Amino acid sequence: MNKFSEREKSFEKKFMHDQELQFKVSAKRNKYLAEWAGSKLGKNDEQRQNYVQEVIKADLEEAGDEDVFRKVKKDFENSAINIDDSEIRNQMSLALERAKEDFK
Template sequence: MSDPFQEREKAFEAKYEHDEALRFRIITRRNKLLGLWVAGEVGITGADADAYAQDLIEYDLTHAGKTDIVDKVRADLAARGIEMSTHRLELRIAKLLHEAEAQVNAELVGKPSH
């Protein structure tokens, strides 16, 4: 006979792992969208825009601070002569987070369950 408390604990752990994996996918997608948006703002297109987006994803993975990505993007924009307030950039990031979440959820709905 299995222990209901152990089963419950395993279920909570599985849900936590699932939620963290989903959160990671959404944040990574948000960063990709942010990178593509910044690239568009500064006139970078094609493979160079994709490369910038990938660099931004990697930057966020290696810099754990909440404002690090904001600071980096502001610096990248400023280096191209585009001044943007932290507030405006944070609003853009929030919108892109919602977009990323919708995209990832749509992908999950479209996948067949195993």
């Protein structure tokens, strides 16, 4: 194998590793966000665990974070709980930072 091929393989491996890490961080962020939201929604432990799975699944609908935001916002609205958009987004940011710390 020549140097170029070795280097190319190395970059491919790093890219795959970075993508996998990003996926894991996002899933962990969604878990933390869902635990916070589930608590605000008055869910018990079992319901909260199911809710975590729902939020993680919602993140697979489209690229980016808006699908998760819309899910959580809609769930608050359906439960007649008034949570400001900025509070949800702030919790998403806090959950992301916490998730990143988990993988350091």
